[in-house]
Amino acid sequence: MSIWDRDRVPGITGRHALGLWLTYRKLATAGYVPGALSRAPLKFKVPAWYPVTFALTARLNAEDRITTTPGFWLVYLIGSSSLAPGFRLQLYDSEKNQRLGDPLNFANGLGSAARPFILRKPHFFTTRSPLLIRVQNQDVSGATNNIQVVAAGFGE
Amino acid sequence: MATPKVPPILPPLRIPFDYVINAVVPANSGGFPVSLQIQQDADFEIVFLAGTRTSPLADVQMSDGATGRNFSSGPVNVDNFFGTAQLPFPLVEPYIIARSSSVNFTFRDTSAAQNTIQLVLRGYKLFPQQNPAQGSAGMISQAQ
Numbered sequence: 637m638s639i640w641d642r643d644r645v646p647g648i649t650g651r652h653a654l655g656l657w658l659t660y661r662k663l664a665t666a667g668y669v670p671g672a673l674s675r676a677p678l679k680f681k682v683p684a685w686y687p688v689t690f691a692l693t694a695r696l697n698a699e700d701r702i703t704t705t706p707g708f709w710l711v712y713l714i715g716s717s718s719l720a721p722g723f724r725l726q727l728y729d730s731e732k733n734q735r736l737g738d739p740l741n742f743a744n745g746l747g748s749a750a751r752p753f754i755l756r757k758p759h760f761f762t763t764r765s766p767l768l769i770r771v772q773n774q775d776v777s778g779a780t781n782n783i784q785v786v787a788a789g790f791g792e
Numbered sequence: 793m794a795t796p797k798v799p800p801i802l803p804p805l806r807i808p809f810d811y812v813i814n815a816v817v818p819a820n821s822g823g824f825p826v827s828l829q830i831q832q833d834a835d836f837e838i839v840f841l842a843g844t845r846t847s848p849l850a851d852v853q854m855s856d857g858a859t860g861r862n863f864s865s866g867p868v869n870v871d872n873f874f875g876t877a878q879l880p881f882p883l884v885e886p887y888i889i890a891r892s893s894s895v896n897f898t899f900r901d902t903s904a905a906q907n908t909i910q911l912v913l914r915g916y917k918l919f920p921q922q923n924p925a926q927g928s929a930g931m932i933s934q935a936q
Contacts, residue, residue, distance in 0.1 A: 656882065656884065658882065659879060659880070660879060669882075670884060675884060675885060678885035679885060681885060682887065683838075683863060683883055683887050684865075685864035685873065686864065686865045687868045687872065714872045715872065716848075716869055716871055716872055718849075748875070749841065749871060749872050749873050749874050749875045750875035750876055750881065758884075784868075784869045784872055786868055786869075786872045790884075
């Protein structure tokens, strides 16, 4: 099937498949990225990165929220920790009053830019200030752990 | 024999192209600006972000040169912003930058040493199918 065929999905203008090839997934890429229907609302949107940064010493916890533009599609979850023990993470959608899962080790919830965690169904926020991010430093050495969580996606 | 279907708007001719941003960020620099000028011949479609850096203790912020609009709410750690050629950061929906426009980058360093950063916007120049040498004259970004 030609990627240039504009009628691959009835009613949806065809888009080429560029950008959806994950080099580490290869032919299984389609199982790890949003499908054509889920990508349709992202058309003409502007990529946006919303980072929150924490500097925490041993076992401390903190929370912060991202302030998006109205109409933001969350597509990627990315994060980093300067110390190996990492941190625990919980996300809360304050717009819909829903926890987005239980607290988990950041390596199980976040990727990096090289291997981002990509939501199969992008999550939509209609209002500003929707996503609350709670973290707990897992390092016990007393050194400062520089933590960054990035909610990336597409907005208006 | 069925006649081939001709779409109302021909898809653009995509020519692979990389825009490269080189920055030698001084130690502990609080804001090292670098501007990228998109060439005049064609709109540019960003598909992948790739790059290299001396130390991961650096941040980057990208903004639209015409409007000043930032693409992020704050500086993003370089390892959370771009990947490598083997593992590039993919834009699930490619983003098109109009020709002749500029994109500004501001780098910060927290490594206490000079940080040599190369950021690459990997993607495609978009030319009209019927006249690849002419340039898109902004038609691609307006029509799509």
